[in-house]
Amino acid sequence: MVANVHYTNPNTLRKRIANIFIILLIGIPVIYTAFRLYPLLTGPQITVYYPQDGSYVSSSTFQIAGKVTRATSIYLQGKAITVDIHGEFVETLVATYPYTILVLVAKDQYQASKTVTLRVVPK
Numbered sequence: 001m002v003a004n005v006h007y008t009n010p011n012t013l014r015k016r017i018a019n020i021f022i023i024l025l026i027g028i029p030v031i032y033t034a035f036r037l038y039p040l041l042t043g044p045q046i047t048v049y050y051p052q053d054g055s056y057v058s059s060s061t062f063q064i065a066g067k068v069t070r071a072t073s074i075y076l077q078g079k080a081i082t083v084d085i086h087g088e089f090v091e092t093l094v095a096t097y098p099y100t101i102l103v104l105v106a107k108d109q110y111q112a113s114k115t116v117t118l119r120v121v122p123k
Contacts, residue, residue: 043112044071046104053118057095060122064102065090071106071114078103095122 048066051057067088068074074081076091083089093102102118 039070039108040110040112042070043110044106044108044114045069046071046074046106046114046116048104048116048118051118051120054121056121056123058123060095061092062095062120062122063090063092064118066104068106070108072109074104074106076102076104095120097122 046066046068048064050065051062068083069087074083074089081089081091099119099121102120104116105113107113
């Protein structure tokens with residue numbers, strides 16, 4: 001009785017290795033390109049820590065605090081504001097009765113922009 005012995009052809013093995021190499025050769029640059037394009041495709045992002053939209057502020061003078069990412073400039077009420085090296089900002093404002101509308105606009109190096117609008121009500 002003869003046992004079934006399966007031999008792998010060396011040419012088949014070389015073809016498999018060549019296919020894997022080609023997939024890696026094409027796949028790695030595609031993944032890296034997608035990783036580098038992500039900020040361009042998503043644009044800037046603004047996160048406001050305080051105050052939240054529609055919240056009451058305890059006095060007519062209050063602070064707005066938040067963070068901006070992937071932006072080269074940020075504006076509050078049309079005026080450029082400064083951010084620290086981590087992208088965080090704090091600005092002092094005056095609230096007027098019956099409510100104050102705050103408009104934050106961030107722009108990136110490709111002129112994509114993100115706008116956040118908040119309303120605050122003084123007590």
